[in-house]
Amino acid sequence: MQFSLTPFTELRPGIWRAVAQPASVTIGLVVGSTGALVVDAGSSPDQGAEIRAAAAAVAGVPLVGAVVTHAHFDHYYGLAAFDDLTTYGHESLLAALEAPQVAEETAGLGFAPDRLRPPNKPLALARLVDLGDRHVELVHFGRGHTAGDVVVIVPDARVIFTGDLLEQSAPPAMGPDCFLKEWPAALDGILGLVREDTLLVPGHGEPVDRVFAFTQRAEISAVYGQVDYLIGRGVQLEDALAAGDWQFDDETIAAVLPIAYAQLAAEGKVPRTQLRLLPGH
Known part of the structure; x- marks a missing residue:
């Protein structure tokens, strides 16, 4: 080292x-x-x-x-x-x-x-x-x-x-x-x-400066908010990277997504499977 x-x-x-x-x-x-x-x-x-x-x-x-x-x-x-x-x-x-x-x-x-x-x-x-x-x-x-x-x-x-x-x-x-x-x-x-x-x-x-700080605060908040939104839509963890609108690069988001999903699951928020209606219904 x-x-x-x-x-x-x-x-x-x-x-x-x-x-x-x-x-x-x-x-x-x-x-x-x-x-x-x-x-x-x-x-x-x-x-x-x-x-x-x-x-x-x-x-x-x-x-x-x-x-x-x-x-x-x-x-x-x-x-x-x-x-x-x-x-x-x-x-x-x-x-x-x-x-x-x-x-x-x-x-x-x-x-x-x-x-x-x-x-x-x-x-x-x-x-x-x-x-x-x-x-x-x-x-x-x-x-x-x-x-x-x-x-x-x-x-x-x-x-x-x-x-x-x-x-x-x-x-x-x-x-x-x-x-x-x-x-x-x-x-x-x-x-x-x-x-x-x-x-x-x-x-x-x-x-x-303060502009940088305000911006990064908003970006961090947006990660949690976007995961919350995706879970509400029933998006599973493995699909979240492609489905979301992210403020950080893919590598950063791919690393944090399992953490964010786990933390929201601890609050009782988990993606629900969306049932598809049969034709004619």
């Missing part, structure tokens, strides 16, 4: 961004007058240590903590490198380390799962981090990309780190642990804070 980290570049005064491989994940750094906060921690404890060293060299003030935007490995598994500081993440991240896929993922990344650490200051809804002349708001607007998405808001700089609730470099990752129906509502929490000059920093890709 190839690990690397680009140099931190400044997006706005005191707001920095780097990109960690594998998975091209955004790493954020928010610097205030008395402390700095790292946003997301990379894919392994060793990479987390590299991120910590690079952030400390840029910040010019002590690192006081790190926050993880959600439980996926590329954002979470480096958090152990910050365990002597205050570390934040949604409370669901504690149980996420017990998931069956963790051992397989860590083996593929080249380290043992017992090196992982959960956030030592988990949050349910929100926390405030004091960096001196700047404060950072950590907010869980609800389930979306995962059960525990946390958004990092820097009000004075008009910057929001969205994690993978938004993605710019590829379509949003609508995996089996997403909550497709609820995702747009989580994005609405972000969009309610967005002004014309707000900079949104997604979990993967380049920073975006």
Whole structure:
């Protein structure tokens, strides 16, 4: 597995961004007058240590903590490198380390799962981090990309780190642990804070503006809405790709359709077989 980290570049005064491989994940750094906060921690404890060293060299003030935007490995598994500081993440991240896929993922990344650490200051809804002349708001607007998405808001700089609730470099990752129906509502929490000059920093890709965010919110909502519509028409899963009007490419939709059908089935929505009338009836 190839690990690397680009140099931190400044997006706005005191707001920095780097990109960690594998998975091209955004790493954020928010610097205030008395402390700095790292946003997301990379894919392994060793990479987390590299991120910590690079952030400390840029910040010019002590690192006081790190926050993880959600439980996926590329954002979470480096958090152990910050365990002597205050570390934040949604409370669901504690149980996420017990998931069956963790051992397989860590083996593929080249380290043992017992090196992982959960956030030592988990949050349910929100926390405030004091960096001196700047404060950072950590907010869980609800389930979306995962059960525990946390958004990092820097009000004075008009910057929001969205994690993978938004993605710019590829379509949003609508995996089996997403909550497709609820995702747009989580994005609405972000969009309610967005002004014309707000900079949104997604979990993967380049920073975006409010037009991009509104558009992607509508596209995610349209996936759920289109599947709901097709089920109501009696369209079976195997026919849905050809039958639907989709906002994303065929590969993305083919991957999410079984997830969407399963989530709607859990709500009691399943396609009904359409009976054909006999001639003359």
